Amino acid sequence: MADFQMDPNWLCWDPAPSTPRFTPxxxxxxxxxxxxxxxxxxxxxxxRKYTPCDASKEQxxxxxxxxxxxxxxxxxxxxxxxxxxxxxxxxxASEGRARGVATVRDTVxxxxxxxLDAAGVRGVRFNFVRRLVDPKPDAYYRAIxxxxxxxxxxxxxxxxxxxxxxxxxxxxxxxxxxxxDHMGRPDVTKPVDGPEFxxxxxxxxxxxxVWSKVSCPERLSxxxxxxxxxxxxxxxxxxxxxxxxxxxxxxxxxxxxxSHMPDDxxxxxxxxxxxxxxxLQRRLLVDNPMRLYWGAR
Ligand SMILES: O=C(O)/C=C(\CC(=O)C(=O)O)C(=O)O
Numbered sequence: 001m002a003d004f005q006m007d008p009n010w011l012c013w014d015p016a017p018s019t020p021r022f023t024p025x026x027x028x029x030x031x032x033x034x035x036x037x038x039x040x041x042x043x044x045x046x047x048r049k050y051t052p053c054d055a056s057k058e059q060x061x062x063x064x065x066x067x068x069x070x071x072x073x074x075x076x077x078x079x080x081x082x083x084x085x086x087x088x089x090x091x092x093a094s095e096g097r098a099r100g101v102a103t104v105r106d107t108v109x110x111x112x113x114x115x116l117d118a119a120g121v122r123g124v125r126f127n128f129v130r131r132l133v134d135p136k137p138d139a140y141y142r143a144i145x146x147x148x149x150x151x152x153x154x155x156x157x158x159x160x161x162x163x164x165x166x167x168x169x170x171x172x173x174x175x176x177x178x179x180x181d182h183m184g185r186p187d188v189t190k191p192v193d194g195p196e197f198x199x200x201x202x203x204x205x206x207x208x209x210v211w212s213k214v215s216c217p218e219r220l221s222x223x224x225x226x227x228x229x230x231x232x233x234x235x236x237x238x239x240x241x242x243x244x245x246x247x248x249x250x251x252x253x254x255x256x257x258x259s260h261m262p263d264d265x266x267x268x269x270x271x272x273x274x275x276x277x278x279x280l281q282r283r284l285l286v287d288n289p290m291r292l293y294w295g296a297r
Contacts, residue, residue, distance in 0.1 A: 004039035004051050011261045012053035013253035017066065018265030022272050024068045025282050029289035031073040032181065032215050032249025035060055035090045036080075042089065045081025049132055052079055055253035057090035063252055064097075067268050072098040073247075073293055075156065076125055077255060078132045082108075084116060091120040099293040101125050101156050106143040117151055122293050123179070124148055128159040128167065131256075138170045149176050152297030160185050164199055177209050177292065179247065182216040183234055189222055192233045204242050211245040211292070212238050214274055214284070218254065218262040226266040235274035243283050247292070248275075 006012070036055040037044065044051055064072055072094070076087050084102045091100045100121040104113070124144060128135045145155065154177035159167065161184055171178065184200045191197075204210050214235035217228035239246050248271060250264050275281045 004037070004044055006053045007051050009258070010051075010053055011254070011257050013055055013059075014261050014263055017063070017263050020067060020265045020268035022269050024268065024271070024285055025278070026070070026286075027290070028069045028285040029071040029073060029247075029293070030064060030067070030069045030250050030252075031247040031289045031293070032075055032213050033060060033063075033072055033252045034075055034077045034255065035086050036077065036253060036255070037086060042080070042083075042086035044079050045083055047081055048079040050079055050256060052077075052255050053253065057086075057093050060090065060252065061094070061097075063250070063264060067250070067264060070097065071289070071294075073101065073249065073289060074098050075101045076103040078103075078127055079255070084121070087121075088116065088119045094120075096120075103127075104144060104148075106140055106147075108144070108147065110147075113147060113151060117153075121153070123154040123156050125156040125158065125181075128157065128163050130160075132158075138167075141170075145174065145176060154179060154292065156181060158182070161187055161196055161200075164203065168203075171203070171210075172207055174209070177211065178207075179211045179213065179292075181213050182219060182251075183212050183214060183238060185216075185220065186234055188220050188230045188234055192237055197234060197237075201237065201241065204238070204245065208245075211247060211288075212242070213247045213249055214238050215247075215249045216251050217270055218257065218260070218267065219251070225260055225262055226269075228270060232270065232273050235270075236276075239275045239280055239284060243280055244288060246284050247289055248284050 036052045038054040101123040102121045127133045156179045158181040217231035221228040223230040
């Protein structure tokens with residue numbers, strides 16, 4: 001039995017989040033969350049850059065119900081590397097109420113891809129954040145795309161704002177639907193109509209296959225909890241400009257937070273501030289994730 005110790009000073013998820021004042025529409029999807037271990041059942045990957053606090057599927061599903069959501073999209077995190085067993089276990093236990101985004105290597109077999117697909121995986125994640133992974137050359141990712149595109153899967157990319165200029169040609173050449181995590185991690189102390197976020201808006205404006213998760217105010221904010229006021233204009237800009245290509249997620253269990261651990265109920269209460277009408281809320285929380293993760297391929 002593996003005996004994992006979470007990193008020193010690791011902030012564990014909030015065991016008693018508040019009940020949100022905002023009621024998500026029926027069928028709402030938390031489209032960005034993770035399961036971690038438990039490490040003694042699903043060991044963390046040897047190549048990981050952090051060892052988290054365990055966060056099980058049962059705990060995720062309890063949070064889903066507490067926050068008033070119907071479904072989850074569970075995203076493979078780097079602490080599990082390309083070992084998707086914890087993810088698949090959660091998908092299979094979800095009774096069809098969860099879909100997954102996996103991490104695979106370029107050596108993945110067709111049988112492995114078919115098994116992931118049968119479990120409910122609908123995309124792969126490419127992570128370019130250097131504190132989490134050692135990014136690979138573009139050709140490595142292209143080889144994977146050639147394998148997953150026939151399945152109708154999409155690609156989730158996670159990068160820092162500075163990477164967008166450097167990898168622009170690669171990101172804009174991807175042939176599948178591309179979902180960007182956490183709005184491309186803008187520096188929210190810069191103006192929402194300035195050149196840095198302008199580049200991200202241009203990415204979405206010029207490339208209709210690019211979607212964004214309007215998630216992670218707790219990671220991006222400098223003004224802090226519970227209202228995360230400085231992040232709201234960035235997320236709202238994307239929701240209003242691209243209402244059919246945005247997704248929202250809790251990011252539970254909030255790995256690698258160092259400033260504070262968010263109250264998941266307070267995160268849900270930000271939704272009506274970034275999606276002010278019922279129509280925008282329904283597209284963000286129901287229509288868009290259902291089309292991408294539960295729709296016909
Ligand atoms: O949970 C997230 O989306 C963000 C993460 C963790 C992560 O992406 C990973 O481990 O794969 C982060 O910024 O540390």
